[in-house]
Amino acid sequence: MTRRLLSTLILGSMLSGCASTSLYTWGTYEDDLFKYFHDPAQKELAVEHHLDLVQKLTAADQVVAPGLYAEAGTFAFLEGDKATAVKFYALEAELWPESRPLMTVLINNLEAN
Amino acid sequence: MRVFKSFLIVLIAVAVTGCATTTTMDFSQYHETKPRSILILPVVNDSLDVEAPTFVLATLPRVLAEKGYYAFPVNTVKTLLEFEGLYTPAEIHARPTSELAELFGAESVLYVVIHSWTSKYLLFTTTTEVDFEYTIRDKNGEQLWSARKKMAYTPQNNNNSGGAFALVAMAVSAAVEKAKPSYLPLTRQANNNVFYIDNTRIPPGPYSPIYDDYYVKLQGE
Numbered sequence: 001m002t003r004r005l006l007s008t009l010i011l012g013s014m015l016s017g018c019a020s021t022s023l024y025t026w027g028t029y030e031d032d033l034f035k036y037f038h039d040p041a042q043k044e045l046a047v048e049h050h051l052d053l054v055q056k057l058t059a060a061d062q063v064v065a066p067g068l069y070a071e072a073g074t075f076a077f078l079e080g081d082k083a084t085a086v087k088f089y090a091l092e093a094e095l096w097p098e099s100r101p102l103m104t105v106l107i108n109n110l111e112a113n
Numbered sequence: 114m115r116v117f118k119s120f121l122i123v124l125i126a127v128a129v130t131g132c133a134t135t136t137t138m139d140f141s142q143y144h145e146t147k148p149r150s151i152l153i154l155p156v157v158n159d160s161l162d163v164e165a166p167t168f169v170l171a172t173l174p175r176v177l178a179e180k181g182y183y184a185f186p187v188n189t190v191k192t193l194l195e196f197e198g199l200y201t202p203a204e205i206h207a208r209p210t211s212e213l214a215e216l217f218g219a220e221s222v223l224y225v226v227i228h229s230w231t232s233k234y235l236l237f238t239t240t241t242e243v244d245f246e247y248t249i250r251d252k253n254g255e256q257l258w259s260a261r262k263k264m265a266y267t268p269q270n271n272n273n274s275g276g277a278f279a280l281v282a283m284a285v286s287a288a289v290e291k292a293k294p295s296y297l298p299l300t301r302q303a304n305n306n307v308f309y310i311d312n313t314r315i316p317p318g319p320y321s322p323i324y325d326d327y328y329v330k331l332q333g334e
Contacts, residue, residue, distance in 0.1 A: 023181070029171075029174075033167070033170075034171055038164055038167065066174070066186075067178070067187070071186045073189070075188075078192070092186075096183050098218075099150075099185075101218025102185075102217050
């Protein structure tokens with residue numbers, strides 16, 4: 001009996017090991033970045049994907065991972081859409097205090113120009 | 114019997130520690146600084162593969178954010194550095210850490226250098242290898258942590274039929290590995306090992322559910 005318990009414990013701790021549950025949903029963020037950097041034909045699609053991801057997470061009331069709103073803002077900014085960029089930078093700042101100094105600078109720059 | 118017993122003890126020890134290995138690294142400076150955020154700089158590439166640095170760069174935010182840190186958005190950072198006139202990773206790494214940290218309001222900065230990113234094709238085997246060096250500095254430039262990781266992968270064949278067929282199978286899997294080398298799985302494994310598993314694994318960040326426990330325990334020691 002004790003033996004059984006022991007082996008169950010061993011098995012359990014072996015299985016759990018270093019496994020940890022995810023804090024955030026990343027969707028295809030990494031893949032989108034590869035495409036964005038290396039595949040000009042898929043660049044637009046990668047941006048679209050990313051915007052979809054943050055919108056879906058926001059709609060589902062899920063915590064959007066660090067940096068994902070900011071990346072959406074930068075994609076928008078590079079496409080010339082300043083208003084959307086400001087909106088996303090503000091969301092990043094609101095959710096992640098560590099991003100505030102940078103986001104404030106970016107928002108101020110965009111609003112000044 | 115004695116052998117069996119000691120084997121069991123080893124097994125239990127392994128099971129209890131899980132994937133943990135004994136910590137020999139000095140984390141005192143890291144523990145004192147307790148950075149909340151990590152600025153991931155563009156990756157310096159000493160290999161010949163032009164895609165390598167962006168592949169590595171894109172795999173880092175998730176690893177660090179899941180560890181509980183605020184990881185700065187890598188494409189936003191790269192874009193802003195370009196606006197500042199800093200285009201190449203080498204010139205970015207050469208700037209004072211304090212200047213970069215201040216520019217982004219970061220509490221720490223991660224530098225990654227790719228030493229090797231190759232796939233060597235011999236007649237019947239292809240070996241893919243990556244070798245990375247990671248360093249985290251605090252916002253004043255003081256080194257908090259560093260690790261170096263080399264990973265290699267050679268596809269194995271379990272074809273026991275022998276003879277010509279086995280050679281064909283080997284050649285095919287070597288060719289497959291050559292055409293599509295396992296850089297990404299190796300990169301993920303290297304990241305995972307240095308940040309989560311090896312004795313270099315970094316302390317949890319402020320958004321980790323075990324952050325408070327970690328530092329409370331540390332004070333008790």
